[in-house]
Amino acid sequence: MAPTLKDVAAHVGVHPSTVSRVLRGKENLKISAKTHDKILKAVKELNYIPDFTARALRMKKSFTIGLIVPDILNPYFARIARRIEQLGFEKKYTVIVCNTDEDQQKEILFLNQLISRGVDGIIIAPVQDSKEHIVDVIDKNIPLVLIDRIFEDINVNSVITNNAESVMKAVTHLVKLGHKRIAFLRGQKNIYTIKNRLAGYKEALKEFNLSLIDNYIVGEGFEFEDGYEATLKLLALPKLPTAIVSSGGDLVTLGAIKAIYEKGLKIPEDISIIAFFDSLYSPFLATPLTTITHYRQKIGEKAFKLLLKQIESSKDMQAKTICVDTKFELRDSTAKPKN
């Protein structure tokens, strides 16, 4: 068996609580240098490792936070998660990452699991079929911050990005190149980010007096196949778009690229593309992609700091929504339209 406080205490000949005090190392608790040293020596000798579980139970504080994201394989969330872990590590917090695969049932399960494990707080990019389960958590007074996707009518700390503006910038770029038939490859419909990106798309069209063509808005999910299928549909239209704004992220975009190649089209000669794309790989693709990328580390940082503040402040703090900019990176996947 692993040695406990009691074992260490017995080994030194003091009371367990004394050992505890030494190990907690509170400044103001006066302990004789002698016993202090003896205890530390015994700890080393016995190779004592404190039992975090017991401590958590006693202190009602687990130094654990939960992170719920759709899919950690997505470089967007991976980078955010990694940053949160890093910061957590610095502050002695462990983070438990949960992947929902955009399945709200799973999300609810994870939420309960995390609560059951007594996490000190939760960072979540929710599935957004509904919000009751999120509200429940907040009502339980468990610190929570939303990332990427918020519910506009609930008052909670959140970190988002300026989706609409990003797309408007992208469309503007295309219009200036001469494009008039710009399609929007969506991603999953009901998601906050996507709704806002779509809104930005529509607003930009309006601004440039371009008509909104329903068939030009396609896509139903965030997976490779979703992008592939949707783009095939797009490319089967009688009147092809000359440009695509891909708002569903890396996988969707790769799917789109595959479809485009399969149809024998060239990027950007036949069709231009601007994508929300967060991996390192964009410069190396067949045609280096012009992208909208996120400051993912910053998003992770803001989220973690908000959460930490909420965890550490006894009184409830004023909820804040932080908006992080995106970056427009011009590469080679956009050009003037042919016709």
Place this chain on the structure above:
Amino acid sequence: MAPTLKDVAAHVGVHPSTVSRVLRGKENLKISAKTHDKILKAVKELNYIPDFTARALRMKKSFTIGLIVPDILNPYFARIARRIEQLGFEKKYTVIVCNTDEDQQKEILFLNQLISRGVDGIIIAPVQDSKEHIVDVIDKNIPLVLIDRIFEDINVNSVITNNAESVMKAVTHLVKLGHKRIAFLRGQKNIYTIKNRLAGYKEALKEFNLSLIDNYIVGEGFEFEDGYEATLKLLALPKLPTAIVSSGGDLVTLGAIKAIYEKGLKIPEDISIIAFFDSLYSPFLATPLTTITHYRQKIGEKAFKLLLKQIESSKDMQAKTICVDTKFELRDSTAKPKN
């Protein structure tokens, strides 16, 4: 405050232990249908969520496993991790992922942290500067399985891939195309996988009677910059290689590609490349890469199952080393050498 067993018991008018029994749901414990139902009803009403921490303390079983990898941003480890999480979820285990960034100090810290948290087992791709800390964990009788990187002289469950054979296959392919000057872009030296890949490289050279050129073996790490720098060095040599085997994974390979492009060379016309490359992106790169890829999900699966068996078996089981194949995927980054 969250309701406890006691609250539920009081609400129904029974003893907490009775509630516990109902919730544990052991078959052989006879409980009247009446109280059973009443208790379940109360649980729902109060929205009782069991305290996992307390349970873990009491049962000395946390239903948590630790996964320690170099970097979850690496698609190789990301996919393995994801699969382990998935399987863990099915079996009610939570997994805590730790990233070492190839820093052994961190690895030791994480190991202790995990032990302190009372994980039921650990899966680890170790840094491999040394092995004492790993042996310590095993000596503590904590179930542990090594992935990707093993210590050949310690007897422990492990899952590896056939590194040497993979490289031999790659070199063979290049030789058959007519290459005689084949460089090896290594990755971090002291790592098991890399050592074996290098061994495979050397063996293949020998088999084909090609001389081993020291300058053709480069690379010191797993990052993008490592690949970039190392390849620049390679391309500054008086006698350029006509092909590169990149054994350091995705990032290193991307770095290499960048260096090659910057030197104004073309793939595969000027230089061929075969890479250990695990992301979805390989078909879409400027020249779709001929790669060696891993069955990452399978690796995760094997590792998880080994660990679970070890956790669940009271007596210590016979340690096993499972070797998972790799896949050679021919694309367009290899061709006959120019001269």
Place this chain on the structure above:
DNA sequence: CTGTTAGCGCATTCAT
């Protein structure tokens, strides 16, 4: 400066 006491929430052994 250190020991004593109590209890976090739960599962379990022993009663009844």
Place this chain on the structure above:
DNA sequence: ATGAATGCGCTAACAG
């Protein structure tokens, strides 16, 4: 079929 008692390992309030 259920209640009572115990303790997992730890911290904290209170004594002294």
